[in-house]
Amino acid sequence: MLGILKALKTTLQAALRKPVTVQYPLEKKELPHRSRGLPVLLWDFDVDEPFCTGCQVCARACPVDCITVTMKDNPKKAAGKSTRKKIVEHFYLDYARCMRCDICVEVCNFDAIVMNNTWEGVELATYDRQDLVLDADALLKQSRTGQLKDPFREPMGVAHSGWSPKVEDDEEAEETEASKEGGEG
Amino acid sequence: MATTDYTIPGEPDLETVDININVGPQHPATHGVFRMVLTVDGELVTDVDPVIGYMHRGNEKLPENCDYRQVIGYHDRTDYLAQFNTEQCFVEAVEKLTGIKPTERSEYIRVILVELNRIMSHLMFIGAFSTDVGIFGTSFMYAFRDREYVQDFFEEITGERMMYNYFRPGGLAWDVPDNFRERCKQVLGHINSGLKDLEGMIVDNEIVLARCRGLSRVSTKDAINWGLTGPLLRATGLEYDLRKAEPYSIYDRFEFEIPTGKDGDVYDRVIIRLEEMKQSVRIVEQALAGLPGGPIMAEGMKRTLRVPEGEVYMRVEGPRGEYGVYIVGTGTDKPYRHKVRGASFCNLSALRAMSIGNYLSDVIIILGSIDIVLCEVDR
Numbered sequence: 001m002l003g004i005l006k007a008l009k010t011t012l013q014a015a016l017r018k019p020v021t022v023q024y025p026l027e028k029k030e031l032p033h034r035s036r037g038l039p040v041l042l043w044d045f046d047v048d049e050p051f052c053t054g055c056q057v058c059a060r061a062c063p064v065d066c067i068t069v070t071m072k073d074n075p076k077k078a079a080g081k082s083t084r085k086k087i088v089e090h091f092y093l094d095y096a097r098c099m100r101c102d103i104c105v106e107v108c109n110f111d112a113i114v115m116n117n118t119w120e121g122v123e124l125a126t127y128d129r130q131d132l133v134l135d136a137d138a139l140l141k142q143s144r145t146g147q148l149k150d151p152f153r154e155p156m157g158v159a160h161s162g163w164s165p166k167v168e169d170d171e172e173a174e175e176t177e178a179s180k181e182g183g184e185g
Numbered sequence: 186m187a188t189t190d191y192t193i194p195g196e197p198d199l200e201t202v203d204i205n206i207n208v209g210p211q212h213p214a215t216h217g218v219f220r221m222v223l224t225v226d227g228e229l230v231t232d233v234d235p236v237i238g239y240m241h242r243g244n245e246k247l248p249e250n251c252d253y254r255q256v257i258g259y260h261d262r263t264d265y266l267a268q269f270n271t272e273q274c275f276v277e278a279v280e281k282l283t284g285i286k287p288t289e290r291s292e293y294i295r296v297i298l299v300e301l302n303r304i305m306s307h308l309m310f311i312g313a314f315s316t317d318v319g320i321f322g323t324s325f326m327y328a329f330r331d332r333e334y335v336q337d338f339f340e341e342i343t344g345e346r347m348m349y350n351y352f353r354p355g356g357l358a359w360d361v362p363d364n365f366r367e368r369c370k371q372v373l374g375h376i377n378s379g380l381k382d383l384e385g386m387i388v389d390n391e392i393v394l395a396r397c398r399g400l401s402r403v404s405t406k407d408a409i410n411w412g413l414t415g416p417l418l419r420a421t422g423l424e425y426d427l428r429k430a431e432p433y434s435i436y437d438r439f440e441f442e443i444p445t446g447k448d449g450d451v452y453d454r455v456i457i458r459l460e461e462m463k464q465s466v467r468i469v470e471q472a473l474a475g476l477p478g479g480p481i482m483a484e485g486m487k488r489t490l491r492v493p494e495g496e497v498y499m500r501v502e503g504p505r506g507e508y509g510v511y512i513v514g515t516g517t518d519k520p521y522r523h524k525v526r527g528a529s530f531c532n533l534s535a536l537r538a539m540s541i542g543n544y545l546s547d548v549i550i551i552l553g554s555i556d557i558v559l560c561e562v563d564r
Contacts, residue, residue: 020330032337034362036344063255101258101350106358115344152344 028119034152037121038095039104039113041136042151043143047082049074050140051112054088058104058113066097067104091136096129105153114151116142203231206545210239214317214549217559221536221552228544233537237530240563248523253279253354253490256523260510261348263525264561266309269295269302270503272352277433278499278510279354282492290479291356292435296472297369298342298351300465301335304376306504307458308332310556311383314455317553318396324386331379338372354490355483369473373466380462387455397452401539401551404449411535414528415506416457417555421449427502439471451554458556461504489518496522505529505556527561 022029042051054071072089076082104113115121120142126132142148209220218239224232244263248256260275261268273295280287287295312328336346342361343349351358362368387393403413405421418425426443428436444460446453492514500509506528513522532555540548 020333032341032344034342034344035340061255063251063258099258099348100345101255101348102344102358103254103258103350106254117344 031117031119033117033150035115035117035121036100036102037116037118038098038100038124039093039139040116040121040142040148041088041091041139042112042114042148043140047076047084049076049082049084050088050136051110052088052091052136053084053086053110053112054091055086055109057107057109061103061107063101063103064097064099066094068092088136091139093134093139095124095132095134111153114148114153116148117150117152118142118148120147201226208549210236215552216313216557219552219557219559219562221548223545223548225545228546230540230543230545230548233540233548235533235536237533237559237562240559242560242564244560244564245523245525248520250519252518253492253520256520257352258348258350261350262560263527263564264503264505264508264529264558265347266306266558267302267504267508268347268349269298269352270306270501271508272349273299273434274499274501274503274508274510276352276354277501278497278512279490279492281499282495282497282512282514283354283490285355285483285486287356288480288483289477291481293472293476294357294361294481295352296435296439297469297476298339300468300472301338301369301372303465303504304462305332305335306556307462308335308379308383310458310504311387311455314550314553314556315387315393317550319392320386320390324383327379327382327386331376331383334372334375334379338368341368353482355486357481360481366473366476369469373469376462376466380459380466384459387459393452393455396547396550397455397554398450399448400451400547401543401554402448402450403535403539407538408449408535411538412531413506413535414531415503416454416461417506417532417535419443420446420453420457422447427500427507431500433499433501436468438475439468441465441467451550454554458504491516491518492520500526503528505558505561506532508561525561525564527558527564529555529557530562530564533557533562 043049044051052069054069056069056071059065059067059069069091070089071086074082074084074087076087077085100115102115105115124132203224203226206223206225207220208223209215210218215221220236220239222234222236223230224234242262244259248259251259257272257275260271264271279285308328308331312325312332315324315328339349340346342365343351343358403417403421405418405423408418408421408423413421414425422445424443424445427433428441429443441464444457444464446457492512494514494516496511496513498509498511500507502508507526508528509526511522511524511526512520515521536552536555540551543551
């Protein structure tokens, strides 16, 4: 008898409890600020061009080689509108390969790439695998249209013990060349 | 195929034949892509032939072409239920070899996350195991509900739900959010109440008692000879936990007990995991109380981490047992050799010895009690 009452109590409690799940496609949980979707590029509204200079640091640091970048001379530099000497020409990112490790964001010296922290960064189902290889325009689209409001990027210098991006430029060139030699040797 | 020599009383002489039953590689009871070829004599299992390698991705070879930061991501994928534990092992191995001293704050945060990850992994075990035993539904859902709270918490810190890539040699990738303490306490509250629910479902459950007690008894001597570690070894009564036996990180600062069993049977293995979760909660509470401020990255780190010539073997107590990493450094930014000791791989090697002579349905429980992660077995 006591057992039945106990069981009834449990059932009643469970019936009155708030559900812990949400009806996903209809109702979406708010993503945390640091949520790591797939990476996207950022748009510099001040000079109306991407932050990315095509320096290929991310492509070299990527563990799965999913990034392909090329660089060109910036026409806006010649016109005197921008301070960037070089600008990205082609940028291909294979979302099918990306493992969302955040290393490209960590190594970028120009704050040009971030992990998408909106639902668009994770809901990417396509019918064709080729559609998951995005070019620079597609990667910039969200930032350019203002959908990517507040991307998370760990403050530079904290994770790397007090480097400022300026000093890093020189060091970076030396380091990468040295690591190339080291890696091949 | 051998014929058996006994006869069934009251029946005319029947010739019985052992048959082979193939379980897996696609079978929910094998917890991944694992295949067992069972030889059965009626209902009794006379031989087990485990077939592994379906999940082999070259997780030991791949890091030889990666620099040390990139390897961390592959360690997440080695043991996908205890990612922080594996990351901690690798990161500490690199620190041991290079002589980097991680900061105080990062050590505390690491311990908190690692212990929560242990709870997460054991919850997964309880959920999956109770399904193996035959308690469908409720306990599985309870376990996954609590696991979800921890996962949400990890997502707020690292941004990922499973493959965190958060620890770095010398510290952490970035600092935890400001509300870390409050959120952590909230999660611990959820775990504590969830553990009570789970205990009510598992400990005195008649199905669990009837099916798990006395099943596949392992003596301490056998367990050591077979190379068992983790809950399987502690279930035999030996008080062996690397956190106490060989304190790494800052585990010597915390008070906790090592739960041990008596019989070394399946029931003890389950109870030990339930107890371990409580001990992990204790460690997290202590670490949270002592969490200092300060930097999260050691001073003087270079952008490209070069590891000096030498070799190192680092082992940590994962949820499944001893997880070890062996690295040979050659002074470059890439490891020359990178070897992983998976706990469940070594524990799985005892499956044959543990399951021969048991019933077919019990072999599934024995396999479940090892708590295998196939990514760690095949690497």
